[in-house]
Amino acid sequence: MNAGSTAPLLSLSGVHTHIGAYHILHGVDLDVPAGQTTLLLGRNGAGKTTTLRTIMGLWTASAGSVRFGGADITRSATPDIARRGIAYVPENMGIFSDLTVRENLLLAARGARDADAIDAGRLRWIEELFPAMKKFRDHPAGLLSGGQKQMLAVSRAIVEPRELILIDEPSKGLAPAIIRNMLDAFRQLKAAGATILLVEQNFAFARELGDSVAVMEDGRIVHRGAMAALAADEALQQRLLGLSLGAHQ
Amino acid sequence: MKSRASLPYALVVLLALAALPLVGSLPTWATLTVAGLAMGMIVFIIASGLTLVFGLMDVLNFGHGVFIAFGAFVAMSVLAPLGAWTESASLAANLGAIGLAMLAAMAVAAAIGVVFERLIVRPVYGNHLKQILITMGGMIIGEELIKVIWGPQQIPLPLPAALRGAYLVGDAAIEKYRLLAVVVGLAVFVALLFVLERTKIGLLIRAGVQDREMVESLGYRIRRLFVGVFVAGSALAGLGGVMWGLYQQSVVPQMGAQVNILIFIVIIIGGLGSTTGCFVGALLVGLMANYTGFLAPKVALFSNILLMMAILLWRPQGLFPVARR
Numbered sequence: 001m002n003a004g005s006t007a008p009l010l011s012l013s014g015v016h017t018h019i020g021a022y023h024i025l026h027g028v029d030l031d032v033p034a035g036q037t038t039l040l041l042g043r044n045g046a047g048k049t050t051t052l053r054t055i056m057g058l059w060t061a062s063a064g065s066v067r068f069g070g071a072d073i074t075r076s077a078t079p080d081i082a083r084r085g086i087a088y089v090p091e092n093m094g095i096f097s098d099l100t101v102r103e104n105l106l107l108a109a110r111g112a113r114d115a116d117a118i119d120a121g122r123l124r125w126i127e128e129l130f131p132a133m134k135k136f137r138d139h140p141a142g143l144l145s146g147g148q149k150q151m152l153a154v155s156r157a158i159v160e161p162r163e164l165i166l167i168d169e170p171s172k173g174l175a176p177a178i179i180r181n182m183l184d185a186f187r188q189l190k191a192a193g194a195t196i197l198l199v200e201q202n203f204a205f206a207r208e209l210g211d212s213v214a215v216m217e218d219g220r221i222v223h224r225g226a227m228a229a230l231a232a233d234e235a236l237q238q239r240l241l242g243l244s245l246g247a248h249q
Numbered sequence: 250m251k252s253r254a255s256l257p258y259a260l261v262v263l264l265a266l267a268a269l270p271l272v273g274s275l276p277t278w279a280t281l282t283v284a285g286l287a288m289g290m291i292v293f294i295i296a297s298g299l300t301l302v303f304g305l306m307d308v309l310n311f312g313h314g315v316f317i318a319f320g321a322f323v324a325m326s327v328l329a330p331l332g333a334w335t336e337s338a339s340l341a342a343n344l345g346a347i348g349l350a351m352l353a354a355m356a357v358a359a360a361i362g363v364v365f366e367r368l369i370v371r372p373v374y375g376n377h378l379k380q381i382l383i384t385m386g387g388m389i390i391g392e393e394l395i396k397v398i399w400g401p402q403q404i405p406l407p408l409p410a411a412l413r414g415a416y417l418v419g420d421a422a423i424e425k426y427r428l429l430a431v432v433v434g435l436a437v438f439v440a441l442l443f444v445l446e447r448t449k450i451g452l453l454i455r456a457g458v459q460d461r462e463m464v465e466s467l468g469y470r471i472r473r474l475f476v477g478v479f480v481a482g483s484a485l486a487g488l489g490g491v492m493w494g495l496y497q498q499s500v501v502p503q504m505g506a507q508v509n510i511l512i513f514i515v516i517i518i519g520g521l522g523s524t525t526g527c528f529v530g531a532l533l534v535g536l537m538a539n540y541t542g543f544l545a546p547k548v549a550l551f552s553n554i555l556l557m558m559a560i561l562l563w564r565p566q567g568l569f570p571v572a573r574r
Contacts, residue, residue, distance in 0.1 A: 056466055082468035094463035096456045097572040106449070107456055110468050113449055142572055156467070 009034040009164055009195050010055065015064035017047075017054045017219075024050045026219040027064065032164065037186070037196040039206045039227060041241060042216035048199040049091055051216070052166045055197075056088050057081045069163065083110075085163035089170065091199075093153040097142025101133055101152055104141050108156035118159060126155045129185045147178035154185065164195045171202045183208055203241060207231040215240045257568035261532045268540040276420035281539045287427035289535025290434020291496055293528050295489030296512040297441060298482015304458035304522020304571055306475045308370055309377055312384035313512065314505025315391030316483040319361055320354035320490025321500040322399050325406050327353045335409040343409035351491050358487025361391075362480040370479070388505060395502040403501040406494045430492055437485065438528050445524055454478060458522040458571050514557050520567030529568055533560075 008031035017025040025047050032038045040048050053059045055066055057078040066074045073081050082088070087108075096104055102115050105123070112118045127134040130151040136144060141152055150170055157165050170186075171179045179202070186209050189196065200206040206213070210227030223230070223240050230236055265282055272278040299313045327350040328335055334346035369387045373379040407413075408426050415422040445451035453474055457464045461471045493508060494500045515534050519526025534553050541552035560568060 058462060058466070077470070078462075078465040079468050079470045082466055088466045090463070090466070094460055094466065096459050096463070098459055099452065099456060103452055103456075107452055107464070107469075108467055 007034065008032055009069060010197065011067045012051070012055070013065050013067070015051075015054060015061045015066060017050055017059050018062045019050070019059060024219050025054060025061075028054075028216075028219070028221055030214050030221055030224075032195065032197050033212065034163075034195050035193050036211040037190055037194075037198060037209050039210035039213040040197060040199045040216060041201075041203070041206060041213060043242060044201075046216040047219040048216055049168055050219075052088065052090075052168050052197070052199060055081070055166060056086065085161075087157035087162040087165045089153045089157050089165070089167040091168040091172065093149050095141045095144075095149045095152055097140065099141055100138050101141055101144070102137045104152055104156055105133075105159050108159045111160060122159060122161075126159060129188060130155055130181075147174050147181070150174060150178070150182065151185075154182070158189065158194070162194075164197065165189075166197050166199075168199045169201060170198070171200065171205045179205060203237065257526070257529050260568070261529060261536065264533060264536050264540075268536070268544075271544055272540065276422070277543070279418065279421035280423065281543055282536065283423050283427050283431070285536035285539035286532060287424075287430035287434070287535070288496065288538060289532035290430050290438075291489055291492040292508070292511055292515055292534060293434055293531035294437050294492060295486050295508060296515045296527050296531060297437070297524055298478070298485045299512060300516040300519065300522055300524065300527045301454060301458070301478050302475070302482050303516065305454065305461065305471070305478055306374065307377075308374070308475075309380045310370065310384045311381050311509065312365065312369065312387035312391065313482075313486055314507075314509040315365070315388045316358040316361060316486035316505070317490035317493060317508055318391065318395055318500075318502060318505035320358045320487030321406070321494030321504060322395055322404075322490075322502075323354045323357045323487070324350035324491040324494060325404055325500050326399075328406070328409075335407075338410055340411040343411045346409060347412075347491070347495070351488055354487040354491045355484040356487075358490070359480050359484040362483025363476075365483070366476055366479045388509075392502045392505065399502070401502060403499050405499050407498060408495055412495075426495060430496065433488075433492060437488070438524075441524055450474075450477075511553065514553050518557050518560050518567055520564075520569040520571055522571040523567065523569035526567055526569030 010032040012028050012030040015025055015028040016023070028047070028051055030051070040051060042048050050059065054061050057073070057076055061074050064074070065072055068081070068084055068086065071084070073084065096107070099107070105118060106112060106115050109118045132144070132148045132151055133155050136148065141149065144152060154167070154170065157167070170182055174182065183205065186196070190209065198206070198209065207227055207230070213225060213227045213230050214221050215223040268281070269275070269278050272281060295317055299310060302308050302310055328346055331346040331349070334342040337343065365387060369383055370380070373383055412426045412429060415424045445455055453464060453469055457471050457474060464471050490504070493504065511534060515530040516527055518533060519528070519530030533556060537552050537556050538549060542549040564570065
């Protein structure tokens with residue numbers, strides 16, 4: 001798929017973000033085309049998480065603009081940004097551990113007054129993607145394993161249709177079997193036409209999913225292009241991501 | 250896991266049972282226990298809003314007592330012209346008068362809560378030191394306003410006729426008003442649990458206490474929710490003020506400040522942000538105050554501080570710690 005062929009659903013232009021005295025993002029330019037999975041890669045501390053949090057309004061950009069679906073959301077409040085159709089899965093998963101799996105899903109389903117009002121078809125789809133969500137439906141989310149919590153976090157993001165899903169390092173700390181499970185789920189999400197901006201450190205995971213890719217370094221985008229091109233160029237991987245030649249083969 | 254979670258409930262029973270041999274007389278113990286439960290229920294009504302306010306927005310409101318005092322004074326003003334109802338031997342007329350006083354107290358406390366949140370709390374979100382200083386200042390202003398409106402003196406708030414006196418159960422005297430306090434406290438607890446456990450608003454409050462940033466990321470305006478909880482908590486404190494004033498049978502402008510220490514002990518014991526913890530903590534505090542008041546009056550003043558220390562040594566996050574991000 002050609003990364004540049006679709007109009008961007010999300011567009012960041014010259015975004016700077018300060019956190020207290022620290023200048024984290026230094027003019028980030030990034031386009032996320034509709035219907036594609038865009039990978040945001042980079043070493044630790046490159047500014048990937050800050051980029052997602054700035055998009056969500058959890059940290060306000062000090063300069064530049066964030067546009068979503070043509071509207072300027074740079075200064076919008078987080079709830080308003082979410083209501084425009086952006087789902088966010090943070091790095092820590094943001095699970096409400098005292099609430100049950102079902103209650104976590106109900107909260108994410110803004111249109112549903114109670115659990116019975118959640119779209120049954122969508123719930124079935126989620127339970128097919130992640131059978132643990134059915135098995136542990138009435139269990140406190142805090143008792144789930146790390147992988148199950150990640151599944152719940154992703155389930156929450158898709159329990160209602162969203163135009164864009166931001167996901168921060170979904171494979172972090174997960175066992176290989178769970179990562180394969182996650183990959184399958186994301187492939188199905190892609191097949192369903194979801195637009196995803198995915199932050200990932202695991203290159204093997206990333207290249208399985210990405211249509212386009214942006215690489216960050218020191219708060220800037222230093223590379224943009226098709227994922228297939230980066231996956232095929234080991235020298236570029238080594239230069240941008242510090243991956244050893246032949247890694248993840 | 251479950252038995253560990255239910256341990257705090259057992260503490261209430263254990264405390265009551267431990268007091269029995271110390272008190273020595275079963276009727277006296279029964280009287281003290283009902284008095285302790287009644288006091289605990291009133292303290293719970295007052296403190297329940299405060300614990301949610303802290304849990305949701307990390308706001309330390311040392312001015313919560315102002316809602317209690319205003320609630321009690323408004324109730325006194327409403328009951329004063331209703332002498333025909335309060336002096337009637339009819340329980341229904343008495344309860345009607347108290348019900349009106351409660352409604353008025355809750356409405357005024359809620360209105361004060363709106364102003365308090367807007368003018369005093371909102372500018373100091375995220376700064377505990379400023380919160381403590383400015384909310385204490387707010388309470389001092391509230392006290393002074395009460396003195397301006399009703400005067401600085403203590404004013405009697407007699408119980409309605411049908412609620413005076415006690416039922417004799419064997420040799421134990423169970424005061425009628427304390428039974429009413431237990432019933433009202435239980436009703437408030439059940440209502441709060443229903444809202445928190447069975448409604449989406451309650452779900453949002455429970456989630457917001459754990460991770461407000463994530464609640465916002467899901468598209469909910471937590472500030473709006475917080476204002477609602479703050480105002481509801483103020484109204485409950487106003488209701489508690491009515492109950493407390495009738496319990497003491499008098500009102501005084503400083504009553505909010507007097508109760509403040511007790512309610513902070515309760516919400517710390519219970520686990521900041523936990524309604525169930527607040528309920529259990531309030532019962533423990535009520536029972537402890539009444540038993541020690543009878544057994545060793547000189548210890549009574551700091552017995553609840555000792556209770557808090559003991560519980561925090563056992564469970565540093567309180568009896569029902571709220572999982573936070």
